[in-house]
Amino acid sequence: MTVTDKPGVRGVPAEEFDVMVGRLNKLSVERHFDAYADIDWDNPELALDPADRRFELPAIDPLRHSDWYAALPEAERARVACYRWAACMKTGWHFENLLQRGLLRHAFELRNGAPEFRYLHHEIIEESQHTLMFQEFVNRSGLPVRGMPFGLRKLAEWFVVPLARVFPTLFFLFVLGGEDPVDHLQRRVLADPDTSLHPLVERIMRIHTTEEARHLSFARHYLHRTVPELGFFRRLQLALLAPVVLGVMARLMLWPSGDLVRHCGVPRHVVRAANRSRAGRQLLKDSVAKTRKLFRELGLITPFSTTLWQAAGLWDKDAK
């Protein structure tokens, strides 16, 4: 199928979209969290010490299975794991900050009565709460995590945030690119019997997963609603850009950051081997599985774009 063909592409009718947005609005009121009221930061059980043995890399992280990590003393292993979470959280709030700016930009253009206006502001508020809890964790860890690389931050500010006005569907692809891999990682970690989590990390993750489910639902419905109405060139842009965007975003969210590697003294070859391991490559593919499925449903996976998905390391021939 080419991007010009739309048979089988099921758009979401406006009424159905409005009902979905209404449901998300209701859930945002009934089930939301406050970074300070809902986390008992000063509870001694949740005390944050990077040398705390309760910090351990999760089993899903290929770095945990490296000989280098296994050979570290327990306190050092804990420090690497704590740095890993703190680095994820700093990157997470950088992403959320950019996301909020885009959502505000998008809301700024909406007409009176637009059903998504209220939802966008619920999401912005929730992302602010996430940013507060992530930065509080970083501050309490005392670790010098950097977050998103400077160049990517600037590129996102200049080119991605303005998309929320000029090409919002592409903007929401970036949203999925950041949120889907993180959601995948969090759900796997929370469900994994071989991973014991520091209780503070677990509390933050449970709050985050609950609210991100709504954000992901909105972004997916938004694409379902808008893609079938796009012209040929915009659909082509989405089809070709998706594997590139997701390839960059999934690595940003899942791979150990450069500052972690330097700060914790992880040998480069160890990081490379972990990222390129069978488990590492599968994690990358699985982390975008839902967005890949969405793109297939939208008729945005073409023979040519398939080669891009493969080149980006995101194509899973065994996946449906």
Ligand SMILES: [Fe+2]
């Ligand atoms: Fe978030």
Ligand SMILES: [Fe+2]
């Ligand atoms: Fe989110």
